[in-house]
Amino acid sequence: QPIGVWGLHNTTLKVKSALKLMCRAKGNPMPALQWFKDGVPILVGRRRIQYKKKRSMLVIPKVRPEDGGKYECRGTGVQTGHVAITSAQVIVNSKPDNTTALWPLVGGPCPADLVYCLNGGTCTFYETIGELVCQCAEGFKGQRCENKDIVNKSKHKKKYYGKIALKENNIVLEHHMLKTLFSFPFHILDTMSKHFRWIFIWLVLQVTTIGGRELPDFDFEYNYVGLTVMPDMDQQWSKHLVVSWQVLSTNPNDWVGVFRKDPLHDHSRPATKMALRKYPVNATSGWLETDLKVWTKTLQLLCHDGQFESRCFEYWVAYVSGETNIPLAINCLKTQPNWMDKLTDDVKSLSLDSLFLPGTHDSGAYDTTQNVSIYFEKYVYTQDIDILSQLCHGARYLDLRVGFDYQSEHLWWLHHEIYPVRPLSHILEDIKTFVEATNEIIIVEFHKFHTGFSKNPSEHLELYRFVTSYLGKHMAKMGWNKSLKDLQTDGHRVIVTYNYLPMTQNANHENLWTPVLRYWPNAQKLTTFEDYVRVYINKRVQDKRAVTVLMAELTPTPLDVIFNRSYGLRHMSSIINEYLFKWFASPEWGRNFNIVAVDFLQSTNIIDAAIHWNMKKIIQFNK
Numbered sequence: 001q002p003i004g005v006w007g008l009h010n011t012t013l014k015v016k017s018a019l020k021l022m023c024r025a026k027g028n029p030m031p032a033l034q035w036f037k038d039g040v041p042i043l044v045g046r047r048r049i050q051y052k053k054k055r056s057m058l059v060i061p062k063v064r065p066e067d068g069g070k071y072e073c074r075g076t077g078v079q080t081g082h083v084a085i086t087s088a089q090v091i092v093n094s095k096p097d098n099t100t101a102l103w104p105l106v107g108g109p110c111p112a113d114l115v116y117c118l119n120g121g122t123c124t125f126y127e128t129i130g131e132l133v134c135q136c137a138e139g140f141k142g143q144r145c146e147n148k149d150i151v152n153k154s155k156h157k158k159k160y161y162g163k164i165a166l167k168e169n170n171i172v173l174e175h176h177m178l179k180t181l182f183s184f185p186f187h188i189l190d191t192m193s194k195h196f197r198w199i200f201i202w203l204v205l206q207v208t209t210i211g212g213r214e215l216p217d218f219d220f221e222y223n224y225v226g227l228t229v230m231p232d233m234d235q236q237w238s239k240h241l242v243v244s245w246q247v248l249s250t251n252p253n254d255w256v257g258v259f260r261k262d263p264l265h266d267h268s269r270p271a272t273k274m275a276l277r278k279y280p281v282n283a284t285s286g287w288l289e290t291d292l293k294v295w296t297k298t299l300q301l302l303c304h305d306g307q308f309e310s311r312c313f314e315y316w317v318a319y320v321s322g323e324t325n326i327p328l329a330i331n332c333l334k335t336q337p338n339w340m341d342k343l344t345d346d347v348k349s350l351s352l353d354s355l356f357l358p359g360t361h362d363s364g365a366y367d368t369t370q371n372v373s374i375y376f377e378k379y380v381y382t383q384d385i386d387i388l389s390q391l392c393h394g395a396r397y398l399d400l401r402v403g404f405d406y407q408s409e410h411l412w413w414l415h416h417e418i419y420p421v422r423p424l425s426h427i428l429e430d431i432k433t434f435v436e437a438t439n440e441i442i443i444v445e446f447h448k449f450h451t452g453f454s455k456n457p458s459e460h461l462e463l464y465r466f467v468t469s470y471l472g473k474h475m476a477k478m479g480w481n482k483s484l485k486d487l488q489t490d491g492h493r494v495i496v497t498y499n500y501l502p503m504t505q506n507a508n509h510e511n512l513w514t515p516v517l518r519y520w521p522n523a524q525k526l527t528t529f530e531d532y533v534r535v536y537i538n539k540r541v542q543d544k545r546a547v548t549v550l551m552a553e554l555t556p557t558p559l560d561v562i563f564n565r566s567y568g569l570r571h572m573s574s575i576i577n578e579y580l581f582k583w584f585a586s587p588e589w590g591r592n593f594n595i596v597a598v599d600f601l602q603s604t605n606i607i608d609a610a611i612h613w614n615m616k617k618i619i620q621f622n623k
Helices: 148-161 174-182 186-189 195-210 385-393 425-439 458-474 484-490 526-542 558-563 569-584 607-623
Strands: 004-006 009-012 019-026 033-037 048-053 055-058 068-076 083-095 122-127 131-135 223-229 238-247 253-257 277-281 283-297 312-321 329-337 357-360 397-404 412-418 420-422 440-450 494-498 517-519 550-551 594-599
Touching: 004 068, 019 083, 033 458, 048 174, 048 357, 055 068, 186 385, 223 312, 223 329, 223 607, 238 253, 238 312, 238 329, 238 569, 253 283, 277 283, 277 397, 283 312, 283 550, 283 569, 357 607, 385 425, 385 440, 397 425, 397 458, 412 425, 420 425, 425 440, 440 458, 458 494, 517 558, 526 550, 526 569, 594 607
Parallel strands: 004 083, 009 083, 357 397, 357 594, 397 440, 440 494, 517 550, 550 594
Antiparallel strands: 004 019, 019 055, 033 068, 048 055, 068 083, 122 131, 223 238, 238 283, 253 277, 253 312, 312 329, 397 412, 412 420
């Protein structure tokens, strides 16, 4: 059936009013829909795009004068490539209506265990529309009060003497900076007075920023503290926080604390009084689940507002000296959408097989609203944030398994084994949005092809056309010896690997890469997993020319699933992720990893580990 799109109409509206455009489609198969404004593809941000059966809706909750223009909904035929367009002219009056109107919505207090508004902001929940609204405290602004008010910056400087502000995500690790840059002895700091210590560190920071040199954020081996969340989710869609640390040595009365603000930069109260929770330290390495919770929806919110910058949110964690009560290591719950672009030029010059690249296993098998009580779904979903959020939080390798269903509205589906999870178009749209908003490199591996594929390559050709309709202009040409710098310079930063030899051998498909060499422990126990990884590392040490991926998760057997002996993938991840933290900190493992894919990304410290070991690569290769 020929494709067609319709439904847009010219409209005029006032500033701050809501714009809703509905695009309807027909055809068999259904066309792929995409929105444009003045001929430019629309990215998510203030604009929300919803896809449903045979239609797509574009929503801007509060329009601005610059939102006026020509809007188009384009439908692209999956098989023919034919494009159908419906358009509308939107006019936004420059002056808002100053008359007072009755607001029909009544807000109420947010749930008691929900932390949404930051920095002392007041949270209001409008149940009828499902929206959370923050009224920020003085000196803060933003949707969630996450940003400091620049207007009041001078006032804050006067209030907090000696405040140190670092660029980017404000993760400060004073001991690591002194150790790595100056080999400074730690014990001398402990003999200094509090104010002289701050003055000394301030001078160090001034020296280390001369010439544009960027400071390392942390030392994953010797002076690190991390904050993650448990894979398990309770009935209120919240997760428990997990704190972890790795230090060279401990002193009596050292402790790890969880905070609502950065304890190193907020000098209004001592760290001991700011801490929400304090946990005594009795070992150089630790990992523990706390009773503090974070609402799962907040784990995605910062990745869907169009601001692809590293940001801390919700909670901070610090390793605090028991002698001075001064934080020695700082971290936070954070997004890291630009970590690869921030690597030094030396690291970017290394080939792809030399880098530690974090990724997600069965990336498309995610569900952000999973009913944790449903038995079967315990073994289906491996992630609980969508693809855009996985990329925004730092994943750079995506593991996709595709099925073909000619009877469905969407022909192409992401699968976990034979179980279809969601349309492939949603994943490709997220990848496209991210790569066009950042300068990162992404590896997208089409690893398995489930239902609907035959020995005839026609289905693979159709899938290739469908993928290139979304990512074609971003797909790099084959060449595993390329470096990050090569790919950034070339401008084609999406590597699409395809696990079907006739496709990658086709000269017309030079932007399809041969699949990476996959290592799958298929382990149900930690000891079996660890033994397998040691074999993998030995092979990597002997031959580092091959690009490899390690599947770093426990795998249930069919009987485990039938009798629920493993209690689900979330439970299995909660077991292995604690040990992954310790193994990532080990030079034997960290230096020799290439691509590593995990379940439930936010329950691991893999992004921090990858940044640390990639920075160490230069030292390793220069020996």
